[in-house]
Amino acid sequence: MTVELNHTIVPARDPQASAQFLADILGLSVDPPLAHFTPVTLANQVSLDYDQLDDFEPHHYAFMVSEEEFDAALARIQDGGIAHYADPACQENGQIYRSERTEGRRGTYFRDPDGHLMEILTPGGAGS
Structure with missing residues (x-):
């Protein structure tokens, strides 16, 4: 058996x-509760299990999406008036990044309601 990430806890x-916020941006659904967790399952079957905590440090979560999914998610971010940035320091407001090193990969960063830094990015490569 190969090692795979199964789930991660998101405070x-x-x-x-918070789960609904991310699901709405990514065009996903929030799964039924699992014990005290609120899960969002990605296409590769990894789940983000949201758990209630009052005190925590923000984390970074990055989501690989297709070009079409990127365009749709970016439109939802913009339509929702959500600040997004071309850099993880959140200095380049309202922009996306394009990476020549990864042959046209596009991406952007945004914060969720709890301050977690979320990133959507495309694979890049030929035809990007």
Whole structure:
């Protein structure tokens, strides 16, 4: 058997709201509760299990999406008035990045309701 990531815990002050925020951006659904977790399952079957905590440090989560999914997610970010940035320091407001090193990979960063730094990025490569 190969080693695979199965799930990760995402601390949140309001797990349902934070899970719904991410699901809405990515065009996914929030799964039914699992014990005290609010999961969002990705296409590769890895789940983000939102758990209620009041005190935590923000984390970074990056999501590989297709070109079409990127365009749709970016439109939802923009339509929702959510600040997004071309850099992880959140200095280049309202922009996306393009990486020549990865043959046209596009990406952007945004914060969720709990301050976690979320990133969407495309694979890049030929035809990007």
